[in-house]
Structures are given as C-alpha cells and as structure tokens.
Amino acid sequence: AHSYTKYNTWSDIQNWMNSISSSNPNLISKQVIGNTYEGRPMTVLKLGKASSSAKPAIFMDCGIHAREWISPAFCQWFVKEALSTYGSDSQMTSLLNQMDVFVLPVFNIDGYAYTHTNNRMWRKTRSSRSGSSCVGADPNRNFDAGWCTLGASSNPCSDTFCGYSPESEIEVKNVADFIRRNKSVIKAYITMHSYSQLLLFPYSYKYGLAADHSELLKVAQGASAALQSLYGTRYTSGPGATTIYPAAGGSDDWAYDLGVKYSYTFELRDTGRYGFLLPESQIKPTCEETMLAFKYIAAYVQKNL
Ligand code: 0X9
Ligand code: ZN
Ligand code: ZN
Secondary structure, three states: OOOOOOOOOHHHHHHHHHHHHHHOOOOEEEEEEEEOOOOOEEEEEEEOOOOOOOOOEEEEEEOOOOOOOHHHHHHHHHHHHHHHHOOOOHHHHHHHHHOEEEEEOOOOHHHHHHHHHOOOOOOOOOOOOOOOOOOOOOHHHOOOOOOOOOOOEOOOOOOOEOOOOOOOOHHHHHHHHHHHHOOOOEEEEEEEEEOOOEEEEOOOOOOOOOOOHHHHHHHHHHHHHHHHHHHOOOOEEEEHHHHOOOOOOOHHHHHHHHOOOEEEEEEEOOOOOOHHHOOHHHHHHHHHHHHHHHHHHHHHHHHOO
16 A cells, blocks of 8 residues: 555555545646556646646656665655645745646656566666667666766666667656656756765766856755755755766756756765665655755745746
8 A cells, every 4th residue: 555654666656646636636637748668657747726827837756766766755755745735834835826846756667666576776767679688778868968978888788878869768758758848837857866865966967067057056055954954964965977976868967958947866865874775764754854955946946937
C-alpha cells in the first residue's frame, strides 16, 4: 500500500496518483505526456487553482535516476503538502492561486521498477538496441545540451551512456516535448536527485558561467539556508561543472538554454553514509527540509514574474 514515509513501488504510486487526483479535483489534474520504453504511462500532475487565463508555472521532476529513491518520495510528499496546506499556509495558497506546479513523480519509471524487482543500484533507462547487449542510457546525459561532449560516455555499457542521439530515450523526448510545448508558461525547472546535499544550477556541460549566475547563486544560497534552518542539514550551492563535476546532456542545462531561467538540480540527502540506500526513517525529515528550499525558490520566482 502507499505510504509517504516508505519507498513506494510504481504500482503503489500509480494508485496514489489516481486516488489523490480524484479526491482533489479543484486543485489537481492529471495528464499523460507519453509512455516509457516499456510502455508505462508518464503522468504529470498539475497542481493549482483553476483559472480562466494561462498561469505561469513551475515544472518539477523526480526519479530521473532509478536508484535515487528519495527523489520520487519527495515529489509525492510535495503533492501531499501542497494539497494539505492550501488554504491554511499563506505562501502555498498564494503560489497555487497564482501559478501552477507541474509534477512528474517518476521520470524513469522503467528503471525505477527495475530497482524494485532486479537490481537496486540500476541508474539508467531500460531501452535496448540491436547491436549491443547492454541496456539503457543515462537520461541525465541524453538531453540536447552539449550532448556527449563532457562527463558522459558513448559506451552503451557505461552507467553514464549518453544514448545514441540527443533525446534517443523516449522518456527524455516526452519530457522535452512537454516543456517545449509549455515553454511560454514554465518559469522554473526543478529536478530532484540524490545524493550529496547540493543545490546545483547551470552550467554542467561547460565551465563558463550562466548569464544569470549571480542571481541563480543568490537564490540557491537562500534556499539552502531555508533548508538548513529546520534540522541543520548543510547544502553547498553552485554551478554543476565546478560543484559536482562537468557532465553534458543534463536536463537542467537544457531547460536553462531553452529559456527557463530558474533551473535547479537538487542532490538530496545524505553525503554518503547511506548514499542511495537512505533509510525510510529519513524520508520525512528530508522531505520537510526540502519543502522549505522549494518554497523559497517558488516565492522568489513568484515575486519576479
Ligand atoms: O550526474 C548527474 O546526472 C547528477 N548527479 S547524480 O549523482 N544524481 O547522478 C548531477 C547532475 C548535475 N547537472 C548536470 N550534469 N547537468
Ligand atoms: Zn506498497
Ligand atoms: Zn541522479
């Protein structure tokens, strides 16, 4: 069964999406943006109060990498918190009145399912091609941003395989198409990974600073401070290339170059004690503190529309 303080299976997450959206028709709608390689539906939840005119929006995805289980847990937590605090928390109320938040709870569903059934440490998609016996590409190397030039591998057996071409992975194409289609309303792109406790922003495919570097850094530092205020968890903020490592083909750089200025990658808890195998007892504190960072960024974006 579904629980916010457990790592849910894809099937539990699907049931949860159906039930939460039918219980909250005034604040959530569901749309399938395409199917995964293995045919699972990629469902985006749109949170926000209905409006007669187009609302500016934030897009957030979780679970680009299959084994980073705390990430989908955060997307689920976020949806719950948004619904349960709308009407009582003034910031959440104002956010959902003025903006929509698109949430993709699991990006790499096939990989996520595989980590539950076959290999807990799987990272990539599950696509295959004749000519190679190795399965999958790294979805966060498959976006069209300096594709496969740096920190990515052209070997299909590598965990950072960039794929056969930009957007060769259907999951990446589905998300990129959705963001391109909604480009005029999407003001921020937030993607959840683990682990390392970092708040990253462009660029990662090159060392050069983003045109908006100082603003992106200031907002990241404010968000990290908000996160730390709850339990003292420390985050480091900075451009991907120098803060974690140079790596091309990532979703954050791609969204930024498309024109989505506020583009952030979170690397959630921890710093390596448990790594990808973060205990379920840490889901609640991790999500609670991350909510504060998300809300800090959202408030800034809303103020600067
Ligand atoms: O390597 C990645 O894709 C991310 N780290 S992870 O351990 N979750 O795999 C960092 C992504 C930073 N952004 C880009 N490289 N564009
Ligand atoms: Zn279950
Ligand atoms: Zn990741």
